[in-house]
Amino acid sequence: MKRGLAVGATLLFVSGILTACGEEAAVQEPAPEIEAGEVTEVAAAASSTAETKVFGPHEGVNQPVVPVKMERVGEHEVNIEMTAQITDIEIAPDLMYRAWTFNGEAPGPLLIVNEGDMINFKLINIDPAIPHSIDLHAVHAAPSVKFADIMPNEEGVFSYPANDPGVFMYHCGTDPVLAHIANGMHGTIIVKPADGYPTDSEIDREFVMIQNEWYDYNNLEDFANGEPSQVVFSTKALNEGDRNTNGDTFSLKDEPLTANVGEKIRIYINNMGPNEVSSFHVVGTVLDDIYIDGNPENHMTGMQTILLPASGGAVVEFTVTEAGDYPIVTHQFNHASKGAVAVLRVAAE
Ligand SMILES: [Cu+2]
Numbered sequence: 530m531k532r533g534l535a536v537g538a539t540l541l542f543v544s545g546i547l548t549a550c551g552e553e554a555a556v557q558e559p560a561p562e563i564e565a566g567e568v569t570e571v572a573a574a575a576s577s578t579a580e581t582k583v584f585g586p587h588e589g590v591n592q593p594v595v596p597v598k599m600e601r602v603g604e605h606e607v608n609i610e611m612t613a614q615i616t617d618i619e620i621a622p623d624l625m626y627r628a629w630t631f632n633g634e635a636p637g638p639l640l641i642v643n644e645g646d647m648i649n650f651k652l653i654n655i656d657p658a659i660p661h662s663i664d665l666h667a668v669h670a671a672p673s674v675k676f677a678d679i680m681p682n683e684e685g686v687f688s689y690p691a692n693d694p695g696v697f698m699y700h701c702g703t704d705p706v707l708a709h710i711a712n713g714m715h716g717t718i719i720v721k722p723a724d725g726y727p728t729d730s731e732i733d734r735e736f737v738m739i740q741n742e743w744y745d746y747n748n749l750e751d752f753a754n755g756e757p758s759q760v761v762f763s764t765k766a767l768n769e770g771d772r773n774t775n776g777d778t779f780s781l782k783d784e785p786l787t788a789n790v791g792e793k794i795r796i797y798i799n800n801m802g803p804n805e806v807s808s809f810h811v812v813g814t815v816l817d818d819i820y821i822d823g824n825p826e827n828h829m830t831g832m833q834t835i836l837l838p839a840s841g842g843a844v845v846e847f848t849v850t851e852a853g854d855y856p857i858v859t860h861q862f863n864h865a866s867k868g869a870v871a872v873l874r875v876a877a878e
Pocket of ligand 1: 629
């Protein structure tokens with residue numbers, strides 16, 4: 530709404546300037562001598578909606594979600610196939626963002642492999658306009674070779690060993706990386722530890738949560754020097770039937786995550802940035818066990834808030850001892866006030 534008003538105000542302002550006298554009739558609609566293109570261009574600078582400002586080559590491009598393909602083809606080998614594509618995402622009520630995505634989701638689909646797996650990765654770039662790529666933080670690989678750009682309407686195949694357990698970010702690494710991440714090309718890959726976590730047997734319920742920021746639509750200047758317009762959470766399906774949401778201000782408030790009193794909850798959390806850290810905090814409990822970056826070796830206990838750098842992940846575990854609503858936030862409340870609040874609704878058994 531606020532942005533809609535801003536665009537309207539800009540249009541009125543521009544109309545006034547261009548017609549020089551600000552007659553009432555001219556304010557109602559652009560004067561005939563104004564080229565429509567001029568107005569569109571100026572108005573676009575203040576807008577973030579897909580309807581009013583779209584990267585030229587992506588005008589009219591809104592590609593349907595393509596399910597990710599993950600197939601185990603051997604005891605220690607998995608094939609993953611993803612698309613790079615352009616898809617509209619609702620990031621706040623009635624605010625659409627023409628996101629650059631993996632598979633039409635932002636954050637992209639959750640990837641899950643086992644420690645020791647060889648990942649055979651195929652990236653199909655169906656964006657008709659620009660190259661994209663995949664940078665997996667979970668692997669050792671030469672970026673210039675294995676994270677290489679895939680041109681529009683082409684595909685690339687790369688193999689990577691996943692030998693480190695944890696909760697890792699993946700993202701598009703194509704220049705300018707900031708634009709590709711801020712426009713939505715990021716996600717989480719979980720590499721499950723071969724020997725599990727020492728607290729596995731205590732866990733009753735688990736979720737995935739991801740934090741990311743949104744800025745003015747495809748505005749590299751705002752990505753680089755501005756403040757995020759929205760800071761958001763999403764959840765992704767860890768098991769079949771779990772929810773998949775995009776990074777938005779409302780989904781995890783309108784429809785809370787749910788648990789029962791007395792349960793020990795595990796959350797796989799990952800911060801996409803692109804720019805901000807997360808001070809991840811669950812109101813009404815203490816984080817009993819924390820595995821920084823999701824590695825079982827990085828076990829910490831009894832923490833109130835964990836710091837996730839841009840790209841950083843963790844596994845956090847806590848108990849809910851009373852029924853009620855438990856907000857989950859980044860304790861940087863300027864960011865929480867921009868959307869980064871989820872609710873865990875705990876029912877009496
Ligand atoms: Cu990209």
